[in-house]
Structure formats: structure tokens, C-alpha cells
Amino acid sequence: MMSIVPAPVARQPWAMLIPLFLLVSFGGAVLFSAAGGHMQPYAASHLVRFGVFLVVAIALSLVSRDLVKWGAYPAYIGTVLLLVLVEAMGAIGGGSQRWLNLGFMQLQPSELMKPVIVLVLARYYDTLPLGMTAEWKALVPAAALIGIPMVLVLLQPDLGTALAIGFGGAVILFLAGLPMRWFVAGGVLGAIAVPLAYFFGLKEYQQRRVTTFLDPESDPLGAGYHITQSKIAIGSGGFSGKGFNNGSQSHLNYLPEPHTDFVFATMAEEWGMLGGLFVLAMFGLILGWGIKVARASTDRFARLLAFGMVATIFFYIAINLMMVMGMAPVVGIPLPFMSHGGSSMMTNMICIGTLMMVNRWNRSGPRRSFA
């Protein structure tokens, strides 16, 4: 085998790439159907974007460890500035805005913040003297690093992304070895804070999303419509689905956003439970590969960075799938590699690229593995 396949090709992490290609192609097929049996406007741009960001990911995987470490703080500061910029533009232009128009795409800085928060925290705990890991004063800068972007994103307001950033950060703190009792205490505080946040922190439409999630049938034509129609799409698909291009829920517009947030429901209606399990299996293979990469890496920075990237992708998948199956409120988080949308593709491919980079570091020399 080694003799037939050229080494640069064989070196690639096919255990992750093959499931990824399958998943993106499948996503393209679902988007083809969501557009009523056409490549335009969703499927074609989905595949093109994947191609572009795959090149970006491969390029990213070639970056050296030192450069990444050096760039962590500047990247963080830059992204925070971008967040402030959109906030300011929103204030000036009137009405909230989440993106910057770069001409060729619309960039959501909050999306960029998801991998960046992982990067900067990994760097922070990398440089923090080991002995201070469990100290209070070491937590303060970390909390600030997480808190600043979360607040900025909440101001947009974008609860889903803010939670994603918080989740990414919390996973790094957890893996960095912070005392367990802090997490327990944090959990208790959270249990107290959630109701308070619900009543005082959330805007009315966000509150309604939460209450509707708890009882979608209470408002079947209003806010509960999304969840109800999504469950109908998934449930009516059955074991093997209604067949490619035969989904009535998506084709007759009953399913809201059939190409973005609810792409899984569009898929499940036509491909049934088999399609759903396939998607779950592919995600499982990709994330499993990512965990292996993280556990195989030799230094603290790479470990935290890799695992944080896995957690970020996981958060997308888990929240989106729970949402479409009626187990979480509608928060507007797309499904990685399947939903149509440039920003989420970018974020997830950055995560993949980072994982490939760590994977390359692991191969190029287990320098301190047994040190």
C-alpha cells in the first residue's frame, strides 16, 4: 500500500477526511433537494465553500507550533476588536448587526471567536506556571478572556453563539485541571443564575423560544411552529425516509429554514432513521478522531487546543440536533458540514484545520512525550 500511494497522500488523516467528505457530499445532496431538486442556490455554493475552506484548513495545518503560540493573543485581540466594530456599526447604523461585509463573504466575528477563544485559553494555560493552575487569581484572567467576548456577543444579541463561546472556554478550563469543586460550585451557581437570567437577561423573543421549547404545542402556529414542523418532518420519515426529493415538509415550505438550521430535519424526512444514524456515525468518527489527536499530543498547549476544537464542533452538533428533535430551544445554530452558510463552514473548517495541524505536530516529533 505504501508503495502505491504517494507518501504525502498517505500521510493525510483519512480516518477523519473520508467521513468528512461523505458528510459534506450528503449535505450537498440534502441541499440539492431543499432547493427543489437544483444545485442552485444552496448545494453548489455549499460544495464550493467546502473546497475553499478545505484548502484553508490544509494551509492551516502547515503552521508551526511556535507561530500559533505567538499569534494566539494577537488573534484574540483582533477578534475582540472586530466584535466591538460590529457593535459600533450596529449602534451607528441603527439596529443590531452581526456581520461585516467583506465583499466576497459576510464575516461574523462571533463565529471566528469560537476557535479563537479555545486558542487563547490554551495559550494562557500553556504559559501559566503549573503550580498556579488551581489558584483563584489565575482564574481571573481566564474568566475575563471568556467573559469579554461573551458579553459582546450577548449584546448583538446572539445567545447561541455566546453559549458556544462559554462552552468552549469551560471545556478548556475543565481540561486544564482546575479544581473539580469549582465546576461543582459553578454548576450550582448556574442552576441559580439560569432562572434569573431567563427573567431579567433574555429579550422577550428569547424567553418565548424557551417557553415554546418546553411546550411547543401551546403555540402551534406561532413560535412553536418551528419545533413542531421539524418533529413532524423527522417523525414522518420513518425508518428509511420518503425518498430523495420526496419530502413534503421541506418541499411545501412547512419546514422553516430547511437549508440552514433545520437541514437535519430535511434530511431525516427523506432519508429516515438510516440517514440520521449515518450522520451521527460520521460525526462520531470525526470527533473520535479529534479526541484521539488531542490525547495523542504531547504538550499541554496542543492537547487543550485540539480538545477545545473538538468541543466547539461538538457543541454545534449537539445543540443543533437537540433543537431539531425538540430537546432544546430554537437558538439558531447550524449543523456543521451540512447546513448552508459560509460562517459556520469557516468556523468548523478552522477547527478541522487546527486538528490536522496538531495531528501533524504529533507526527513530526513526540518531543516531550516521555519527558
Add this chain to the structure above:
Amino acid sequence: MKSGGKKTIVSATSLQNSFDRRSVVLAAFGGGIGTLLAVRMGYLAIAENEKYRTEAESNRVNLTLIPPRRGWILDRNGAPLASNRADFRVDIIPERMNDKEAELESLGELLSLSETRMRELRDKFEKSRGFAPIEVAAGLDYEQFAAVSVRLPELPGVVPQRGFTRFYPTGPAVGHLIGYVGPASAEEYELDRNPLLITPGYKIGKDGLEKQFEQQLRGVPGARRVEVTASGRVIRDLETREDIQGKAVQLTIDGPLQDYAARRIGLESGSVVVMDCDTGDLLCMASMPSFDPNSFSDGIGRLEYGMLRDDERVPLRNKVLKGLYPPGSTVKPMVSMAFLEAGLDPEDSVVCGGGLRVGNRVFGCWNRRGHGRVNMAKGIYQSCDVYFYHFAQKLGMDVIAPMAKHCGMGQEFPLPVVSQFYGTVPDPAWKMKKFNREWEAFDTVNATIGQGYMLASPLQLAVMASRLATGSKLMPRLVLDPKAPSPASMNFHGNHVEIIQQAMKDVVNGPGTAGRARLPIPDIQMAGKTGTAQVVSLSVGNGRSGPWKTRDHGLFIFFAPFDKPKFAGAVVIEHGGGSGAAYPIARDVMTFLFDPKKGLDALYAFEKQWGGTAQERLARKYAAYAAAAGQDVPPVPRREEDIFARVDAEARAASAQTELETQAIQPRPNEHGVGGGTR
């Protein structure tokens, strides 16, 4: 995590261990979530598959009912009195609309609706319950229909469709008889939760026979299953089941006669009833003025309501069934029959000197100069009041009242009508019960000339005429039954029927009070009896001129041919100024029955004076009213039923016997117009 002595010693190794442990925990957590999602997926797609499959189907497939074509209402010869006309129509379902005002505006523009019509639509919107469809327009041409259809995506809740509209060819002539149809009200839907009732374009019977025969006329709705998008756009037809037309109802009514009689009433306010003397079939039940049921089918509009309400001739009341009038002298043949049956010799006579003294009071005859010697025949054809005063005093009210009831007065008939008034036949027991007063001589005097408390409807008068004419207890029928009924005998004795026939023939063809009623047909002689009912006392008005409301009612009962009666009937003209207003109408109606050409020629001459047929005049009146009323038209009561209920209540109140009569009615001098030669 914590080792024995020193607290929280953090080293690279301990952190590596911590990372390993915690990453396993997180991986397991992720795996758990994945498993949970897989289980949830299975639950939704497998366990609850059936439920969601059904819901997806009910999303995708929209079942629309096709309103059934309503059964026709036919006359006795099978000609339609009510049929259906295919047309294009537009309805709206308020609760499915997004921006009501904007959509109404654009509909108004597309269909070029008038300002009044728009205001009526807004009225209906305010009253609407949301689910009940509102008719915007019917009878549209294809261009208008298409103009709305292509804009449907911007007009949610608007339903353009091809349908059928109820059509009454003779319009106002059958308004009271047949009633009209309209969309079901919210109350009606609550009583009968049939989804058909809130299907756009479906109308139910609202009054008259349309209401009585609703279930028979309704038919079975068709259904159309279509695939629709979430916004309601139809993708394709899946399957269509045709509707089944409702069953026809065939009436005993003779359509052309009904129309003729209604038109012949002309500018007057009154009614004409004609019955078949063999079967009791009602050939004609015309009541005018009337409304045009064609214009009611989209609900009663402000203008229509205003015009009908303001008319003192009460176009909304069916006068055949719900008009009650003192029958006047038309009761005299019946009273004579009562005398005959009580044993009075028809040749027994009395001398009429213009009045009759009873005790210390004098009861006047309408002919103040007196009739001389009067026997029964002369009493009828000259309508001599004294003759009846005299023998009524002798024989008593207990002879007259049972005969009145026997002949149909004060009775209700088993007819499929929404309601009928039964009037009053007074007798001593009735007066005692009602006013707690003894019966007095003047009460009998009043009753024998059909005044005082006595009240009858035109239908009852017609039944009375038919029973006296034939000696059979004919029951009026409205629904055609090929089986001829076998009416019971009235048990009149001897030649009593012939005596009455002969006397009534002389009213028209002899030296009687209605010479001008003679039929212009050589071999057919009509028998009849005139009547004038005073509505105000002699001191208030002369009964012929003055305000319309103070003029006397004119009545006439008749049958023909007099010796072998085939048709019998009654004509009542409200405030016609005496019987002279009634019997020419009876003459022309009977002429039309025996010789339609002659009858129509007479009618055309009149209509030239009046300015068109009843339908044309109503349309013109409507236009004039609309122009005069302008914007200040009062809104319509919320429920159409209320309008008719109010009309009924007013009629009942008007005919309620609330005042105690304290004296005899003085007959108007020369009421029958003979002798004076003026009429």
C-alpha cells in the same frame, strides 16, 4: 487529586493524569449525547412515525368542500321558481387574512366595488367570527375572477371560486313565498357543526320554503383534495368527488299565476291567494310589495335594509300568512251559511230602512237610504247589513262563531311555512277570557259584518271561499302531491251550497256590489263577495282619501265557475280605500287563469301606467333610495333573523286585540259603491 500531606500539589504529571481522566469523561459525555440523539431519532421516526406521518399528510393535503348545488324549487308544471346559476365568486375568510384593511382595499379596486359595498363589507368584518366566510362579490365575469386569482399569493384568506348562485327568475313575486338563502350565521353554525356551513359560497335557507326544506334542498357536498404549500398555494389536485345536487321540491304553486298576481297588485300593498277547488292546492300566494330574494343572497345590505324598513307598506312581511285584517262583509256568505244550517229559510226577509233598532240603539246599514225588503240572496249581493243584524240577533253568536271556525277562520293549516297567524273568531267565551266582560248585542252586530274583534288572514279567507263554494273541507296544500286528497264534507244540508253560490254569483253578475268584477269571458261566471274593513272610525276619515294609513282595507273573496267551482281565492288590498281596490285584481287574476292572453293584455295596460313590472320598479326604487340616502344609511342589525322577527313582532302587536270595543262599528255610507254610482 489531593495527595495526603501537601495541598494541591500541581505537577505536569498530575495535570497529564487529570487531562486524561477528564478527557475520557468529556468523551463519554459526548458519546452519551450521541446515544441520546440516536435514541430520540428512533423514538420520533419509529415509535411515533404513524402520528407524524398523519400530521405531515394533514399538512400537505388540504380538503376543501365543494358546496352542493341546491335543489331546485319547481312550480306545479315543473318550471323553476328557484334555480342555480353558475358564476364566479370571491369570498374571504377573515381569520386567514394578514392585513385586512390592505387586502380589502385591493379587492375593492380589483372588483371595482362601490363605496357603500365597501362599508357593508367592513360592517360584516366587525361582526364576523373569523371562521365564517364573507361574500365579497358574486356574479363576477371571468376577467375580474382571473384578476383576483392571479394575485392570490398577496391575498391570503381570499377564496375565488366557480360556484353556483341561487337564482329566482321572478324575483320579488316569490320573495315571501320562497324566502331567500344566505351564508350561515355564527349562531347557525353553533347549532349545526357541519363544516359545510362555513364553506365559502355555501348558502342555507334563511326564510320561507328555502328554510323549511333546507335539509331536502341541501344535497351532499363534493370534496376536493389538493396538495398545498404552507402558504396555501395549491400544487396539484389529488382527487375530486363531485357534489350531489339537493333534491327538488315541487310546489302546488302555478309560477306564471304567482308572477301575474304579484305584478297585478301593482302599486298597492296586498295579497292574492288562489286555491284549486278539487285538491286544495295553493296556486298562488302573492304578497306585495316584496323584496328581491336575488339581492339578499349575499346578506341584507344597508341600503336594502334601510329601504325596506322605511317603507310603511312593510315589504318584509308575508301578508298572505301574517297579515291580519277585519274580514268585513266577506264573512256574510259564511254567516248566511250559518243561518241556513241553523234552520233559517232563505226567503225569510226583513225590511231595511237604513238601520236597525236593537233596544235603545240604532245600528246603521251602509246604505243609509235602506235596501227595502231583503231576503238572504239580496242580503249577500247587496251586502245589506240590516239583514245580518236582524237575524244574528235572533240566532245568536253561538251559531256564527262555530261556522267561522269550520270554514277555516281562526285556524292554522298544516303548511310548510315558517309561521302563520291565526287571527281571531270572537265569541262570548273568548271575550270573557280576554277582557272579562259579557258579550253584548253590539258585539254580535260587529261580528256579522266582519268587524270588531274579528281578524283573518288572506289565506283563511281563501280557504273559507273554497269551502263555501264546494261544500268540502278543503285543506290548503303547498307541496305538490300527485295523489288527489279526499277532503271531508262540510256537511252542509240540502241545497245550501247552491243558495250561497247563486247569491255570490249575483254579487258579480247580477244586481250586486261588484259588477265590475265580471269576467270578460263569455261562458264563465265568477262568484264573489266584497268587503271593506274600516281601520279608523267615521269621524277620523272617509276611508277613501287622506293619509294612506287611514284608508279602508279592500277585500274580495271569489270562486269560479260559480256552479262548478274550480278555483277559489281571496284578494286583500291594505288601505286600498274599499273593496273597489280588490275585486278588479281578482277579476284579472281569474281571467289570466282561464285566458292568459286576455289577462296579460289587461296587465300590460296597467304596467304602462305604473312604469314597468314589479321587478323593474323595485330596482328603480332601490336606485332612487340609494341616491337619496347617500352616505347616511343606518347599519343593518347583526342578525338577519332579527329583522324578520321584528317585522313579525310589529305585525302581531298591530293585530293584538288590546282595546275593548264599546260600541258597534258604524258602516261607512255607500261603502260598496253601488247606488252612488261613483265607483
